[in-house]
Amino acid sequence: MLIAVLLPLGLFLFPLWKITLEAPQYPTPLGMYIHINDFTDANPHDIKNINIMNHYVGMKYIPEAIPEFKIFPIGIIITTVIGLIIAFKGNYKWFLFWFILMMVLSAAGLYDFYLWEHDYGHDLDPKAIMKFTNPDGSIMGFQPPLFGSKDILNFTAHSYPQLGSLFLGLGIAGSFVAHLIGKKNHKKALRM
Amino acid sequence: MKNILKSMVALLSILVAFTSCNNTSNQNAGALSGSAAEKVYVNPGEHDEFYAFISGGFSGQLSVYGLPSGRLFKVIPVFSQDAEKAYGYNEETKPMLNTSHGFVPWDDSHHPDISQTNGVIDGRWVFINGNNTPRIAKIDLSTFETTEIIEVPNSAGNHSSSFVTENTEYVVAGTRFSVPIPQKDMPIKDYKGNFKGALSFISVDPEHGHMDIKFQLIMPGFDYDLSHPGRGKSHGWFFFSTYNTEEASTLMEVNASQNDKDFIAAVNWKKIEEYVNNGGGTMMAANYAHNVYDESTHTATSTMKKEVLTVNPLDVPGAVYLMPTPKSPHGCDVDPTGEYIVGSGKLSANLTVHSFTKMLAAIENESFAGDAYGIPIIDFEASLAGVVEQPGLGPLHTEFDGKGNAYTTFFISSEVVKWKLGTWEVVDRQPCYYSVGHLMIPGGNSQKPFGKYVVAMNKITKDRYLPTGPEVTQSAQLYDISGDKMELLLDFPTVGEPHYAAGCPADLIKPRSKKLFKLEENNHPYATKNEADTKVVREGKDVHVYMTTIRSHFSPDNIEGIKVGDKVYFHITNLEQDYDVPHGVSMIGANTSELLIMPGQTETFVWEPKQVGVWPFYCTDFCSALHQEMQGYVRVSAANSSTPLRWSLGEDIE
Numbered sequence A: 001m002l003i004a005v006l007l008p009l010g011l012f013l014f015p016l017w018k019i020t021l022e023a024p025q026y027p028t029p030l031g032m033y034i035h036i037n038d039f040t041d042a043n044p045h046d047i048k049n050i051n052i053m054n055h056y057v058g059m060k061y062i063p064e065a066i067p068e069f070k071i072f073p074i075g076i077i078i079t080t081v082i083g084l085i086i087a088f089k090g091n092y093k094w095f096l097f098w099f100i101l102m103m104v105l106s107a108a109g110l111y112d113f114y115l116w117e118h119d120y121g122h123d124l125d126p127k128a129i130m131k132f133t134n135p136d137g138s139i140m141g142f143q144p145p146l147f148g149s150k151d152i153l154n155f156t157a158h159s160y161p162q163l164g165s166l167f168l169g170l171g172i173a174g175s176f177v178a179h180l181i182g183k184k185n186h187k188k189a190l191r192m
Numbered sequence B: 001m002k003n004i005l006k007s008m009v010a011l012l013s014i015l016v017a018f019t020s021c022n023n024t025s026n027q028n029a030g031a032l033s034g035s036a037a038e039k040v041y042v043n044p045g046e047h048d049e050f051y052a053f054i055s056g057g058f059s060g061q062l063s064v065y066g067l068p069s070g071r072l073f074k075v076i077p078v079f080s081q082d083a084e085k086a087y088g089y090n091e092e093t094k095p096m097l098n099t100s101h102g103f104v105p106w107d108d109s110h111h112p113d114i115s116q117t118n119g120v121i122d123g124r125w126v127f128i129n130g131n132n133t134p135r136i137a138k139i140d141l142s143t144f145e146t147t148e149i150i151e152v153p154n155s156a157g158n159h160s161s162s163f164v165t166e167n168t169e170y171v172v173a174g175t176r177f178s179v180p181i182p183q184k185d186m187p188i189k190d191y192k193g194n195f196k197g198a199l200s201f202i203s204v205d206p207e208h209g210h211m212d213i214k215f216q217l218i219m220p221g222f223d224y225d226l227s228h229p230g231r232g233k234s235h236g237w238f239f240f241s242t243y244n245t246e247e248a249s250t251l252m253e254v255n256a257s258q259n260d261k262d263f264i265a266a267v268n269w270k271k272i273e274e275y276v277n278n279g280g281g282t283m284m285a286a287n288y289a290h291n292v293y294d295e296s297t298h299t300a301t302s303t304m305k306k307e308v309l310t311v312n313p314l315d316v317p318g319a320v321y322l323m324p325t326p327k328s329p330h331g332c333d334v335d336p337t338g339e340y341i342v343g344s345g346k347l348s349a350n351l352t353v354h355s356f357t358k359m360l361a362a363i364e365n366e367s368f369a370g371d372a373y374g375i376p377i378i379d380f381e382a383s384l385a386g387v388v389e390q391p392g393l394g395p396l397h398t399e400f401d402g403k404g405n406a407y408t409t410f411f412i413s414s415e416v417v418k419w420k421l422g423t424w425e426v427v428d429r430q431p432c433y434y435s436v437g438h439l440m441i442p443g444g445n446s447q448k449p450f451g452k453y454v455v456a457m458n459k460i461t462k463d464r465y466l467p468t469g470p471e472v473t474q475s476a477q478l479y480d481i482s483g484d485k486m487e488l489l490l491d492f493p494t495v496g497e498p499h500y501a502a503g504c505p506a507d508l509i510k511p512r513s514k515k516l517f518k519l520e521e522n523n524h525p526y527a528t529k530n531e532a533d534t535k536v537v538r539e540g541k542d543v544h545v546y547m548t549t550i551r552s553h554f555s556p557d558n559i560e561g562i563k564v565g566d567k568v569y570f571h572i573t574n575l576e577q578d579y580d581v582p583h584g585v586s587m588i589g590a591n592t593s594e595l596l597i598m599p600g601q602t603e604t605f606v607w608e609p610k611q612v613g614v615w616p617f618y619c620t621d622f623c624s625a626l627h628q629e630m631q632g633y634v635r636v637s638a639a640n641s642s643t644p645l646r647w648s649l650g651e652d653i654e
Helices: A002-012 A046-055 A069-088 A094-124 A163-191 B002-038 B269-277 B356-365
Strands: A017-023 A026-034 A040-043 A148-152 A155-161 B052-053 B060-068 B071-076 B113-117 B120-130 B135-140 B145-151 B158-164 B172-175 B196-204 B211-220 B221-229 B237-243 B261-268 B280-295 B301-309 B320-326 B330-333 B340-345 B351-355 B368-372 B375-378 B383-387 B395-400 B405-410 B415-420 B428-431 B435-438 B452-457 B475-480 B488-493 B501-505 B534-540 B541-552 B553-555 B558-563 B567-574 B582-589 B595-597 B603-606 B613-618 B633-639 B647-648
Touching: A002 A069, A002 A163, A017 B558, A026 A046, A026 B595, A069 A094, A094 A163, A155 A163, B002 B475, B002 B488, B052 B603, B071 B395, B113 B158, B113 B196, B120 B501, B135 B158, B135 B172, B145 B211, B158 B221, B158 B237, B158 B301, B158 B356, B172 B221, B196 B221, B196 B237, B196 B269, B196 B405, B211 B269, B211 B582, B221 B330, B237 B269, B237 B330, B237 B340, B261 B269, B261 B330, B269 B301, B340 B395, B340 B405, B340 B488, B351 B356, B356 B375, B375 B452, B395 B435, B405 B435, B415 B435, B435 B501, B452 B501, B534 B558, B534 B647, B567 B582, B567 B595, B582 B603, B595 B603
Parallel strands: B211 B301, B320 B375, B330 B395, B541 B567, B558 B633
Antiparallel strands: A017 A026, A017 A155, A026 A040, A148 A155, B052 B060, B052 B501, B060 B071, B113 B120, B120 B135, B135 B145, B145 B280, B158 B172, B172 B196, B196 B211, B221 B237, B237 B261, B261 B320, B280 B301, B330 B340, B340 B351, B351 B383, B368 B375, B395 B405, B405 B415, B415 B428, B435 B452, B452 B475, B475 B488, B534 B541, B541 B553, B558 B647, B567 B603, B582 B595, B582 B613, B613 B633
16 A cells, blocks of 8 residues: 555656647657646757647647646645555555545546646637638637547647556556455454 | 681671670660669658768858768858858858958858868868968858858968868868968069968867967978878878979969979978977968857857967978979878878879888988978988879879778879779779869778768769750769779769868768757847847947747837938847748848848848838748748838837737
8 A cells, every 4th residue: 555655656757648749840749748747848849839830720828837736746745645644544445545535536637637628729819820610610629639649630649648647547556456455354354 | 618617607606705795784784774873862751871061162162962862952151152041141140251351252162171080080070271362161060050260371272271180180271372471562573482382280179179370381482282181100290282393473384384293292290289389480470360150149250360370391300391293293192091192193194102101211211302492302212102003194183992992083084093002003994074173982081981982073064964054063973982893873963163072971960960049048149039028229320120030920020210321230039949940031122131040040130221111021931831921011211200119019009
């Protein structure tokens, strides 16, 4: 359980997610890493160049900082502290509690990410230089995929989790395993 | 009768044999030409194996080619103004072309040579000489831009230049025309004994490459034609070919061709360097420009230097010797081991090869055949290593493949001849179209040649390409020299007359080639690093516009309050930080060129509006989908008007 609790701290070392944009004019694709507390360039100046591309269709600049960059790290620290207390004091039932807590928070985080992406891709400047419509006449959005790959005009966008997410996922899974092992041991102890 | 029959049969069989021979050779030619195409074909999107830097001759520039494709990538402006790149037109690079004669917008560029470390090409810089108004330029191979030019005083016809020593300690510049030193008003007929030839050793800072004339060796008044450094065992020496040892000053084609032998001058520069470092030499008043381009300010400055250290060869015993070499030698080329010095007596039927070892022995034994103005002349036989007998007519220049072979160009018989060092036997020859001058093997002027190709640079083209009126293209030819026999692969046109070239494997340079200039490292005094800081400042009649470009607009793009008679400086910073996104700019009626500004760079052009009106400017480089919209207006009012100075972007000026 201790290991499971500490694994999500890897989020402070490794990026959570990566969005990559490929196009013929970019033999080296543009890319952006999403960290728990930051956006960073995959290659120097990538975010600046993504912004320049996106302003043609009226997308907002990728912000220097978003509120989540403050909330998420605090959330991870709080859940880690809770997890540590559970690891030392709690039993397997509490392990399950932490597992569920983390699942809910992660899902909330993903939903938040989706909302941001949706807003980023759809809240377009009405004076956008180029306006595109879908076949049904509605205004085309430029939301990158939450997970997977998607063609957006001349770009192919890829969105995949990174090492940080793996640490988080392993931590969450680890807590569930800890719960199962704890439960098994508990039953064994009961039988004896 | 039997005999006749027999001989008939014999004759027939010989004929058949010959015919079949012809057939096979024809088939071979077909197969060969097919493989020649394959050998020079570089697939779309793939890169050439070698860079070749080919001098632009009377264009004054240096062009960059890929080998084996012969594709032209860039013409680097060096000694001539280039309106395409604003070189010599924008305020930043005008100082690059400053000389003691003022602004000289042209020169005749001759002999590029790439910097070396431990006798091997390192791909950091390429040096090239301006022949007419003597100058040496340094081009930085991380930006492919000319970053330094030093004028050479006491020199004229800067031709035996710009060759580097084994660790780029020096780039050497020798005078072709001897002149009065210092210059003075005197009768031309008093040339003999009074004119002198200056051989300049220009030190190169190992880190930044900054050039400085360490010393000038003031030699007798011969014509110093070409030069090459010693290497390996002969490192520390430099060799110069001479003609006009007759010291004639008129009808040179006859009067400078009378002596049976001229000289190759061997200069022990290490010895002179030591002499100079110990306080030797005479400081002499001079006036020459030293122009340095600073990559961080994107600006060149020109400084006039006022003195130069001169050395009389007689003051440094054992430093200079003369090796007799037949008939006005042109090329003076040192093999990769440093042992052989090949003199191409251009009016001689033979090639003369001197031995460095034998030269040292001759000096040791004082095997001298007299002296010229006190400089010992080594006995011809004493330093002679061998003679390549009758290889062709009009030998000019030799390079080496590092496998014991030498390749010499012959201007008159228009061919490249391959011969063996040591045995002096001719092993192959291939025609050139036409009248070849120099040739180049990548790394051929170093200890480590890459003996895969030779590029022959021709002086005459005639009918080789589609005609373009009386003036036809200049031309180079590529030969495969990887086998026993040379094979002509490709003709390709060149920019200006290709005098000489330098080449090296692309991998030496490619990884260091910059993609952009970092905006945060831009220290141009008029740089504007974001749109919020753009402004227009009036200082009397001078108006400074601090402008930026980013896809796809100028900031500001509306300017009012400019008056007739103003001198308007447009300082434009390209805010882009993406590879290959330059912006250009041009102003209607500006008496200068466009600007072509690389990402992160600041450049300046001057506009002096002469007419009242509203005058547009626009981006000249198709930068983006909205390139056509990248434009702006400047309102010019009468000289006595009171239109306030205002500027804006994205809103109407109130």
